[in-house]
Amino acid sequence: MKLKEVSKEELYRCSYGCAGCASVLALRLTLKVLGENSVFVVPAGCISTVSAYYPQAPFFVPMTVMAFAATAAALSGISAGFKRRGREDIHVVGFAGDGGTADIGIQALSGAIDCGYKFIYICYDNEAYMNTGIQRSGLTPYGATTTTTPGRCFENRPKKDMLRIVADHGIPYAATACISYPLDFMRKVEKASKINGPTYIQVLVPCPTGWGFAPDRAIELGRMAVESGMWNLLEFENGEFHTTYTPRHKRPVAEYFEAQTRFRQLSPEQVEAIQREIDSRGAPGSS
C-alpha cells in the first residue's frame, strides 16, 4: 500500500476522543483500508465511549458495543451468521482495548481463534484501562505507574506477549503495529482482510491522557517506542515471525521514558536494567 492509494473517505470522524488521541486515529485508518463493507464489534473502553454521545455518531458503518468480555465471541457469531447467509465478503472487525483484549477478553479471543471463523481482531493498545481512569492492564509495560499501581508500587511484571499467545494458537495471521508507522499498520490490516480465518493485529497507540504527554506528541511518542525497542513491528505468518521495520537509529530507552510522566518514578538503575533487557533480546519470536 502506498500513501497515494490511501482512501480519502472518512468512515470514522468527529469522535469525543481527547485531543491527540491515537486510538481514534487507528480506527480511522482501519476504516480507510476496509471501507464501508465492514461491521464492527467494540467492547467497553475509550472507543465505545467516545463514539457514543448523541448527536455525534462517528462510525459510518454498523457497529455493536458488546459486553466487555465478549468481543471475539461476538465476532465468531457474526462471522458464522454471514457465512450461513453467503456474505463472507463483509469484513467482521473487532476493535478492543488492551484490557479488553489481554485480560477480560482473552478467553473469548482464544476461543474464537480456535473456532476459526474469518475475522480481524484489532487490539488498540494504549497500555492501560484508560476509559475508567488509567488502571493497570496485562499490557501495561513494566515500570509504568497507573492508578492501581501508584508511584513506586508498579507491578513487577512484563507486558504480556499477546503476539506469541495468539501465534501459539496457530492463528493464520497476526501482527504488531504502531500508529506512528501508518502505512505499515494499514498494510497489515489489508493483509488480514484477505485471510480466510481469524487474524489479530495489535497497534500501539500512545495516549496523552494516560501516559502524560502533550496532545501534539502522540506520533512522536510512538516513534520513540519503536526506535527504543520498547515496541517492535512484527508479523506472524505461515508459522514464522519476522520484523517489518527496523529503525535505522536506535534510541536509548531513557529518552522515551523522559518524554512522558508515567515512568517518572523509575530509578536510573531500573532504567538501565530495562535497557540491558532490550539490548539482550534475540530475534522476534525467540524465547
Add this chain to the structure above:
Amino acid sequence: MTTMVLSGNEACVEGALRSGVRFFAGYPITPSSEIAEEMARRLPALGGKFIQMEDELASMAAVVGASLAGLKAMTATSGPGFSLMQENIGMAVMLEAPCVVVNVQRAGPSTGWATWPAQGDVMAARWGTHGDHPAIVLTPWSVKESFELTVRAVNLAERLRTPVILLSDAIIGRLREKVDLPPSVPVVDRPRPAMAPDHYRPYAGGPDGVPPMADFGTGYRWYATTTTHNERGYPVGVDAAAAEGLLKRLHSKIHDHQDEVVLTEGRWLEDSEVVVVAYGSVARSALAAVKQARSRGLKAGLLRLVTLWPFPSQLISQVAQRIRGLLVAEMNMGQMVEKVREASCGASEVWSVARFNGQYLMPEQILDKLEEVRRAWR
C-alpha cells in the same frame, strides 16, 4: 474521634480496613473504581494484599480463595461486574466463605449509563445468583453510613460465614461529607474450630447454625465444596435429608439472627397516615419530602430500609395495619414496591414513585406524589 471529609467510596475503604479487611481483589469499573484504587494505595502498608484481577469473575473467586486462606476479604464493583460475580457469590454462599461485595450501583441494564445513579440492582443483589439461597444486603444513605455499614458487613460476614452485599450507588459513592470516625470499631472474627482436626466436621452448624471455619493450611483437612454436601463436606449422594438439612441451615443461620441483621429506621411512624418507604440515596430525598409534607399539615412518616434483604416483612406489615398508605420511593422501575405490597397484604394502600432515567429522585417529586395521595383521599 477523628473528623474527615470523605466520599462514600473512601468511607467504605476506611470501614473495611478498620474492621480487619486485609485482602482486596477487584477490577476497575465506574463508579466503584476509587475503592480499588484506595485499597491499592493503603493495603500494602497494613500488611494486606491488593490484587487487580483480569475481570470480575476472577475478582470474586480470588476473594473466596483469600477467605478460605483465613483473611477478611472484599471486592467492589458495579452493574456489569456485579453480573459477572454472581456465580462466585453463589459459591461463597455454599462454601460459607465470609466476604463482602460492594456494588456501587449505576444505571443499567448492561453497560447502561456508567456515571449515572440507579437502584436497579436490588433484586439482582437478592436473586442474581441461581438456586435457593439466603442473602444479606445492606444499603447506606450517607457517607457516614457507608463507613458504618461496611464495618457491619464485614462483621456479619464473619459472624455468620456468608457473603454480605453492600449496595451503594453512584450518588453515595461519590458524595463527599464530613464524618466523625470513632477511635475503634467492633471487630468480629469468624468462629474457628476448638476441636482437634480429627473431630472437625466443617459443615456441622452447632447451636447457632454457623459451623466453625478452619483456615486452610492449619492442619484441618476438609472439603470446602460447592456441591451439595453433608456435615463432613462430602457430596450428599442420594441422601435427600442431608441436602434439605444443608439448605435449611444456610437459611436459618441468617433468619435466626434477624435482630442482628435487619436494620431499619423509622421517623414519625406513630403519627402518620402515609409512610414513605425508601432506601439508600433516595431516603435523603424522602426525608426532605416528609418534613415538607408535615409542615403542610400532611401526616407523613418515613421508613428507611437499611437492610434490604432479609426483607423486613413483619415491620412493614405492622406499619401497614396502622396507617392508610405506604409510598415506595426508589430509583428503578418499581422493584421493592412489589415486596412492600406483598408484606402489607392489603392492610394499607401501596403507592409508588419511581425514577429510572439516571436522574436523582428529588424531594419535590416525592412531595408531589404525597400531595397526589392526599387528593385521592379527600
